[in-house]
Amino acid sequence: MSDQKPILEFRDINTHYGAVHILKEVNLAIYPGEMVCLLGGNASGKSTTLKTLLGMVTPTSGEVVLDGEVVNDKPTSYRVERGITMVPENRRLFKRLSVLENLQLGAYLRTDKDGVERDLERIYSMFPRVKERLSQKAGTLSGGEQQMVAMGRALMADPRVLLMDEPSMGLAPSLVRTNFELIQQIHEEGIAIFMVEQNANMALSLADRGWVLQTGRVVLDDTADALLANPELRKSYLGEA
Amino acid sequence: MNDFLQLCFAGMALGARYALVALGFVVIHRATGVINFAQGSIVALGAYFAFNAHQTWGLPFLLAAIIAVAGCAVVGIIVERLLLRKMSGQPVFSVIMITIGLLFVIDQIITMIWGQDAQNLGDPWGIDTVEAGEIVLAVVDLWAIGLAFLVVGAFFLFFRYSSTGLAMRAVAIDEEAAMARGISVRRVVATAWAIAGSVAAVAGITLASGPAALRPSVGLIALAAFPAMILGGLDSPLGAVLGGFIIGITQTLTAGYQPAHASWLGQDFQSVTPYAVMILILLIRPHGLFGTKEVERL
DSSP, X not given: OTTSOOSEEEEEEEOEETTEEOSXXXXXXXXXXXXXXXXXXXXXXXXXXXHHXXXXXXXXXXXXXXXXXXXXXXXXXXXXXXXEEEEOTTOOOOTTSBHHHHHHHHTTTOOOHHHHHHHHHHHHHHOHHHHHTTTSBGGGSOHHHHHHHHHHHHHTTOOSEEEEESTTTTOOHHHHHHHHHHHHHHHHTTOEEEEEESOHHHHHHHOSXXXXXXXXXXXXXXXXXXXXXXXXXXXXXXXXX | OHHHHHHHHHHHXXXXXXXXXXXXHHHHHHHHSOOOTTHHHHHHHHHHHHHIIIIISOOOHHHHHHHHHHHHHHHHHHHIIIIIGGGTTSOHHHHHHHHHHHHHHHXXXXXXXXXXXXXXOOOSOTTOEEEETTEEEEHHHHHHHHHHHHHHHHHHHHHXXXXXXXXXXXXXXXXXXXXXXXXXXXXXXXXXXXXXXXXXXHHHHHHHSTTOOBOTTHHHHGGGHHHHHHHHOTTOHHHHHHHHHHHHHHHHHHHHHHHHHXXXXXXXXXXXXXXXXXXXXXXXXXXXXXXXGGGGGO
């Protein structure tokens, strides 16, 4: 990794909601094309990390760095334009809009019409089922189909980094594996994945590296293999006594 | 029969004006969840802008109308930027109270500048009429109906096919998810206020032209558009137009027949019918004719 520059970085990030200190001196780096995961229990600051990366939360101190530029004051749209995209928790599709409109919104900031068309075709070949449902309202799809649309919508932004907030949350157990296979497939196209997950086992088996967040502080920062072998982590996250 | 058709036409003409006012309510509500009670005073302001540009500055009427439309769009943007943006994240109730306060403030500003007296807008339609069979149609009424359809058609195309329109619908459904797609919620809200201002100016001009005189109270007439909007469903442009027609037609039919056939209801009963119809329809369909259920939870 050392020969490449990170796309997205946190340098000593602190965030607050009112008087509550959420993230404490957090350092992260996401490199091109890698798959990394952020683990942590409830209220550990995982969602705040994602929102801060995307510019929906402004840090109280520290720097968010995108391609070497400090972007603390830049709006979400600036970051989306430069290839940072999120698949939000529970997908958050625009349920009353058609599937096609959801996909179009993914490409909202893009001006390269040809590229958008090409990416639409790419998504249709990736998810043939989505293509059959284009004019249907997104809210009427099954959970698995909605997950495909959510991923398709994110891919329409032509991202370099895909932020995934709890991708297996709310999915039927049978769909969790399919879902991780999808993530793997997207990753193989060269898109960096930053995944926030409760399902530590599954996430670590796919990822290159990972961090563990505890009450807003990074307590572990290691390769996925090392984390999987870490007795401390096995005890607290992988359910071993 | 001819009386009836004549009254129905008058009702459609009145309803078209209500519809234009209601469309302004709808576009802001769709984007922000706020009911802008100041819409009525922006309607009046639009009529006075046109009056000022045409009668005081001597500009051609069409140009004066365009100035009024642009002027009200700017007023909408200013109101949003100076007052409502500061209220983002605050209780919707407080925001709505601000718009009610604004209604009276703008009314007072209008009286300060242009006075209380009735003015003549000087529109080219005046009291001209055309005859269709036995019915007499006022030219200004035909214009009002035509403009209402034109505006709702433009709304439909805009929301359905333009990328800004799509972004506005996305923001109305899920603001945060829209933001995550890179949509600037601020720009969407500003656009909604600008559109509402423009439509208000068109509504104001049609309300104050023809045989009607221009008075500051033109904004109060716009209040009758409120039941039209509720009736149609707070977030549906088509519903706003249909609601406008229903309210307008019942109102003129009441005015035409009630004094002779149900005089015991008292004088001016037609001013109550919009609200009576609204209550009745809401009892049957609590979300209005075309409203979506989510609207209620805002």
